Amino acid sequence: MSTTSTVSPAPAGNGAQASVETDARRKVRKRVTAMWTGRIVLGILVVGGWQAFTALGIVDKFFFGQPTGIVTRLIDLFQHGTEQGSYYADIWTTLQEALIGFAIGTVTGVVVGVALGQSRFLSDVLGPYIKIVNAIPRIVLGSIFMIAFGIGTLPKVLLAAVLVFFIVFFNAFQGVREVDRNILANAKVLGASELQIVRHVTVPSALTWIIASLHSAFGFAIVGALVGEVLGAQHGLGLVIKTSMDNFDPNGVFATMFVVAVIVMGAEWLIGKLEHRLLAWRPPSPSEVNSL
Amino acid sequence: MASRNDVAKSPITGTATAGAAAREDARIEISGLTKRFLTPAGEVFTALQDVSFTVEPGQFCAVVGPTGCGKSTTLGMVSGLDRPSEGSVKVGGREVDGITDGVSFMFQADALLPWKTVLGNVLMGPVFRGVPKQQAQASARDWLRRVGLAGFEDRYPHQLSGGMRKRVAMAAALINEPKILIMDEPFGALDVQTKAIMSTELLTLWEQIRPTVVFITHDLDEAVALADRVVVMTSSPGSVKAVFDIDLPRPRGSVQEIRFQPRFIELQHQIWDTLREEVERAYARTAGGKA
Numbered sequence: 100m101s102t103t104s105t106v107s108p109a110p111a112g113n114g115a116q117a118s119v120e121t122d123a124r125r126k127v128r129k130r131v132t133a134m135w136t137g138r139i140v141l142g143i144l145v146v147g148g149w150q151a152f153t154a155l156g157i158v159d160k161f162f163f164g165q166p167t168g169i170v171t172r173l174i175d176l177f178q179h180g181t182e183q184g185s186y187y188a189d190i191w192t193t194l195q196e197a198l199i200g201f202a203i204g205t206v207t208g209v210v211v212g213v214a215l216g217q218s219r220f221l222s223d224v225l226g227p228y229i230k231i232v233n234a235i236p237r238i239v240l241g242s243i244f245m246i247a248f249g250i251g252t253l254p255k256v257l258l259a260a261v262l263v264f265f266i267v268f269f270n271a272f273q274g275v276r277e278v279d280r281n282i283l284a285n286a287k288v289l290g291a292s293e294l295q296i297v298r299h300v301t302v303p304s305a306l307t308w309i310i311a312s313l314h315s316a317f318g319f320a321i322v323g324a325l326v327g328e329v330l331g332a333q334h335g336l337g338l339v340i341k342t343s344m345d346n347f348d349p350n351g352v353f354a355t356m357f358v359v360a361v362i363v364m365g366a367e368w369l370i371g372k373l374e375h376r377l378l379a380w381r382p383p384s385p386s387e388v389n390s391l
Numbered sequence: 392m393a394s395r396n397d398v399a400k401s402p403i404t405g406t407a408t409a410g411a412a413a414r415e416d417a418r419i420e421i422s423g424l425t426k427r428f429l430t431p432a433g434e435v436f437t438a439l440q441d442v443s444f445t446v447e448p449g450q451f452c453a454v455v456g457p458t459g460c461g462k463s464t465t466l467g468m469v470s471g472l473d474r475p476s477e478g479s480v481k482v483g484g485r486e487v488d489g490i491t492d493g494v495s496f497m498f499q500a501d502a503l504l505p506w507k508t509v510l511g512n513v514l515m516g517p518v519f520r521g522v523p524k525q526q527a528q529a530s531a532r533d534w535l536r537r538v539g540l541a542g543f544e545d546r547y548p549h550q551l552s553g554g555m556r557k558r559v560a561m562a563a564a565l566i567n568e569p570k571i572l573i574m575d576e577p578f579g580a581l582d583v584q585t586k587a588i589m590s591t592e593l594l595t596l597w598e599q600i601r602p603t604v605v606f607i608t609h610d611l612d613e614a615v616a617l618a619d620r621v622v623v624m625t626s627s628p629g630s631v632k633a634v635f636d637i638d639l640p641r642p643r644g645s646v647q648e649i650r651f652q653p654r655f656i657e658l659q660h661q662i663w664d665t666l667r668e669e670v671e672r673a674y675a676r677t678a679g680g681k682a
């Protein structure tokens with residue numbers, strides 16, 4: 100503190116402010132260091148503990164896998180592929196199913212959500228049915244789709260789309276319902292048609308809700324694709340998991356799980372970017388403003 | 392630049408030739424207006440009872456009354472957002488049915504779209520009416536300049552102060568050159584200084600395009616300083632208690648200075664005498680209800 104006041108020829112007020120600033124900065128740096136230390140220690144403890152327990156034989160690596168084994172298996176999968184061919188092809192199949200399902204589910208979810216949010220009559224008529232369908236464990240629909248459409252990619256895409264649809268639909272519906280009444284009245288008085296209201300007011304307003312739902316929706320798209328593949332497929336990460344399971348190869352399951360996690364995190368990152376662009380108009384949240 | 396100026400000037404000259412008083416289609420006639428609501432308990436609540444008054448074309452009419460007396464409800468029916476239970480609202484001799492043509496609204500709360508820039512917000516009126524994009528943009532920029540917001544076109548509403556947001560709303564309301572401007576406590580949420588500045592600016596703009604104005608306020612000073620006519624409403628169920636013609640000369644100039652003229656003070660007292668009784672009655676009712 101004394102250093103800042105002697106170094107700068109500024110009046111006392113400035114010196115005090117500078118010392119407050121360095122103080123605050125030091126505190127922030129300390130907090131960040133502590134946070135990263137905590138994270139790294141926790142990571143080492145979990146993975147190292149797993150490795151140690153399996154190495155010492157306290158936990159059987161035959162059932163629960165082993166970190167080093169998982170890494171080896173992962174490298175092996177990428178280098179030598181699986182029974183059904185290249186590992187990259189499996190990844191691509193699952194990714195494709197998830198992406199197409201995600202796209203279909205999102206578009207239909209937004210359209211139906213906005214339509215129902217807009218029309219009192221439609222939502223009154225369809226409301227109870229949607230509740231019923233929502234109460235069904237939808238993952239089971241996978242079996243129906245398999246029966247109806249065979250073991251190609253179509254049933255996986257459909258399952259992913261159904262899972263995504265409901266999440267996006269409910270958020271879009273709610274978002275439309277939350278539109279500010281003053282803004283609506285103002286747009287009407289200014290002469291907006293129904294379609295213009297949807298385009299300029301309703302949809303942008305619901306966008307916050309819709310995008311928030313996309314974060315979890317992509318995870319569900321992957322789940323839909325994987326479950327579909329486990330139920331029966333010729334390619335895909337779900338099939339790799341199933342084969343590993345049948346071969347008593349926990350490392351193979353974990354390795355593929357890791358790949359899926361990386362994919363979902365990548366998608367999450369992209370959706371975050373999209374959110375940032377589409378919602379650029381939003382005021383920064385208080386935490387963003389305050390963080391030094 | 393040249394083309395922009397052309398667009399900028401056309402609205403002023405257009406209205407000047409049309410003449411303020413000649414626009415018969417801007418007269419508002421409210422007669423026997425009654426509005427009832429069904430309360431959640433299933434009872435019928437009469438918000439407005441037999442309200443009648445007329446606002447002449449180009450006139451600035453202020454409506455004052457205790458809170459909850461049905462001022463906003465009345466305006467909702469003038470704009471066509473709501474339907475009367477009985478009676479009628481006529482604009483330019485035609486009964487209001489659906490959204491009234493040529494009306495703009497300004498609310499106390501922000502009705503700006505937070506996801507559109509300042510320019511985008513002002514553009515809405517022309518865009519909704521199908522004005523070509525270039526022309527709409529030019530006139531939006533011109534209106535932003537007129538309300539003193541040139542250079543802020545690309546900001547978002549949350550990046551502006553309350554007074555600046557009001558100016559955007561004012562530009563957005565006036566860009567359609569409404570024949571009727573409806574204002575529901577537009578400056579109610581502003582601090583006293585900003586409010587005085589905004590009121591003066593509103594008067595200047597109004598004198599340029601002379602729409603018929605219905606202006607709700609709970610601030611009697613504001614009502615007298617701005618209006619040609621002040622309608623005093625009774626407490627709920629609202630009806631018209633008295634109508635005062637304000638004969639202060641125009642242009643009135645600064646809203647802050649006019650307060651000290653003897654005639655202003657006299658009118659203000661007269662209206663307050665009428666209004667006080669209603670305000671006290673409304674207050675006693677709500678206070679009694681709460682106890």
Ligand SMILES: Nc1ncnc2c1ncn2[C@@H]1O[C@H](COP(=O)(O)OP(=O)(O)O)[C@@H](O)[C@H]1O
Pocket residue numbers: 428429430436438456457458459460461462463464465627
């Ligand atoms: N949609 C509605 N349903 C039921 N009551 C309403 C509705 N709108 C307004 N009211 C009631 O009508 C009365 C007048 O409201 P309003 O016109 O907003 O008063 P103010 O003069 O303060 O603007 C209030 O008592 C209010 O509760």
Ligand SMILES: [Mg+2]
Pocket residue numbers: 462463464575
């Ligand atoms: Mg009101």
